[in-house]
């Protein structure tokens with residue numbers, strides 16, 4: 001029986017590469033995006049390389065759109081073996097500079113949408129007695145930093161959800177994992193939302209410093225295809241791990257975090273971020 005995958009946010013970056021990698025791995029892949037006119041390149045590759053990719057509409061901020069996309073996959077393929085929750089964006093700015101509404105929007109896209117999709121897909125996987133859910137988190141879901149608390153908090157929430165799902169869905173033979181990339185060279189940084197910093201010049205300074213640092217890191221960032229490779233490795237692992245780190249930057253930060261107390265890590269990061 002042909003295995004079926006559903007990926008969110010396939011129009012670019014990690015979602016785009018993961019859709020191709022899953023199709024190459026033999027999955028009938030439903031590559032979803034909120035604006036299907038952005039799917040032309042993916043369709044072209046699918047046709048040229050004879051890959052089983054179907055582009056369908058899914059706006060993760062819209063519950064009806066999620067329900068319709070899952071229905072469409074079920075009417076076309078009648079099963080879902082792999083779900084990759086990837087769609088997301090970055091809300092930048094210090095806590096006082098970001099409106100509560102913008103915090104909510106960040107959580108809507110990066111967190112609540114994942115809850116809704118899982119609520120639609122988990123019953124299908126429970127009926128199958130099998131399934132895999134891959135949540136694209138971030139190394140930012142493991143450590144707080146100044147300048148993007150809305151984004152970081154949304155990924156911390158996803159990490160919490162991911163740990164709970166291991167027990168809850170594991171009981172039904174459904175495997176789940178969190179992928180934690182470091183800085184990946186994608187459109188993410190161009191589509192980041194950056195508020196005007198008005199409250200205090202120190203916030204403006206921190207935000208600008210963090211953005212400048214990120215810009216430099218993006219130039220040397222890990223290619224998104226490497227994240228896709230890790231997704232494929234994860235779904236083939238006999239014992240799927242709770243989390244997979246991607247990129248040497250992420251590995252370095254997580255190693256430092258593991259070997260230090262919280263206070264030591266905070267001091268280490270302060271030195272890295274604000275060398276005096």
Ligand SMILES: NC(=O)c1ccc[n+]([C@@H]2O[C@H](COP(=O)([O-])OP(=O)(O)OC[C@H]3O[C@@H](n4cnc5c(N)ncnc54)[C@H](OP(=O)(O)O)[C@@H]3O)[C@@H](O)[C@H]2O)c1
Pocket residue numbers: 008009010011012013014015033034035038058059060061086087088089090109136137138139180181182183184185186187188189191224
């Ligand atoms: N790049 C990094 O350094 C990095 C590091 C760690 C984790 N991540 C995570 O990786 C995931 C993918 O990001 P990326 O780096 O590949 O960035 P990207 O190239 O900007 O891709 C983001 C994808 O999410 C989609 N998206 C955003 N809001 C959506 C919505 N409401 N409904 C449906 N799709 C939506 C975008 O669609 P549109 O084209 O329509 O905007 C796009 O397809 C995100 O969850 C991000 O947090 C990225």
